[in-house]
Amino acid sequence: MITSDTDVRTGSDALRIENLSKTFSGQRALNEVSFAVPRGKITALLGMNGSGKSTLIKVLAGVYQPDPGAALTIGGTAMPLPMTPRTAHEAGLRFLHQDVGLVDSLTIADNFAFVDRFRAPGTFGPISKRRQHEHVAATLEKFAISVHPGALVGSLNPTLRTMVGLARAFQDEEESGVQAFAKNIVVLDEPTASLPVEEVDTILTSLEELKANGGTVIYVSHRTEEVKRIADQLVILRDGKLVADEPIAELGVDDIVSRVVGKRLEKTRIPRRGLREGDVVLAAQGITGRRLRGVDLKVRSGEILGVAGLxxxxxxxxxxxxxxxxxxxxxxxxxxxxxxxxxxxxxAIAAGVSCVPQERRREGAVLPMSVRENITLGRLKTFTRNGALDGRKERNGALRLIEQFSVKPADPSRLIGLLSGGNQQKVVVARAAGFGGTALLLDEPTQGVDALAKQEIANIVRGLAADGLAVILASTDFEEFVGLCDRVLILDRGRLVAEATGEDINEEHLALLCAQQGAAA
Incomplete structure (x- = not known):
């Protein structure tokens, strides 16, 4: 819990953005965006991948220079543009990005602090570990993080990593309690994207307490349920333009989604017809691992089997x-x-089993390579002739899958790192499922993608199953299982403890099954 000792007056604008544009190679990523962020409130910044959210954040962080004509006011003070990362920090802007930016091989203390702060003035001698740890421990205590400053970041679970990253944003504040939070604006870019649903509450509760203590937050997320819970104001970008700036109190989740996408999404649901009758494709008996304890499963041709659990x-x-x-x-x-x-x-791929891993950017895609290279990676034998790679054949193969899996833009030479998260994921799915095979494994396939891309990927998976592919879907998002899976297995501490079929595959029942097992521990 964030500590405080006084009340904070709210009501003024902490940040005001006027006529903000940013152009890259003749293409406008931001187009005359203007809005205000009220002090002591949480403002949700939403938009589909490619809408301009990240560009706006990088302008605020001093990474990008805006086009001429923009104006930026922080706490009533007009800021000279362009800002630098140093001037942004001095103005009170604090940033927590999706990857948190912590180094696993270093301790929490070494991730936090500039070493010069803990040397004697005017010396180049060794730093004082005692002073360093005291400083970091005091910052962690503000956020009720019960972990030693000497712990390796690589030993922390994802939720603790995120909390440590949030605490680090306030590491250099001299004030204690509420004063350290009230004067700054913290910008969080998808802080819960990589967290399981049951762990998200820790982050959201901290943000609610931060707001209660006068903190101002800009919150970027694709999870509309989170936005509805914690945000006061809704700002939406679409194609670089501001399309909504309004209070969130009277809006439902569907209202928020429709404003983000520009239309209401019609969710196609598969009629419940009982279990599919295809042949068993992949079977496992008594599988044991670091966590697993004797798991059995079978998945049939054309079946989508879900795997859920805490x-x-x-x-x-x-x-x-x-x-x-x-x-x-x-x-x-x-x-x-x-x-x-x-x-x-x-x-496994040679045998016909392909996988879309959970960590798209680390394990699923090679960001410095093109879309074509990512699609054909690991499949180059398909495009060789007389022992040499046939470039034309490879390009045509990539174009076929780009069209089949609706990758946008449909440019095989474009670097995959320049695509939106949803289109990056479609490339990864295309590589896994576009070259035949009998089984497809999906681990959090829509993590960190927008609502429209999520629906498109779900439709792709449905189509693959309809063509006879056996699909196993592991996810922390219960909504993914609804209308998509024929069966859902519930795991608890490595054991298979329950199975849901038919009308029992709904968010409430799945959540109850998982919660019951967790409560029985």
């Missing part, structure tokens, strides 16, 4: 084992009735 249940480990990225401690697997024991993802 954090630490073993969802991702199950996917890794089935994909050949991790060997099981014990157990047996079969593919199309024959023994299946892949010793690598390449072996």
């Amino acid at each position: 954090v630490g249940c073993g969802r991702s480990e199950l996917i890794r084992i089935l994909a050949g990225a991790q060997s099981p401690s014990s157990g047996h697997m079969e593919l199309a009735g024959k023994s299946y024991a892949p010793d690598s993802p390449a072996t």
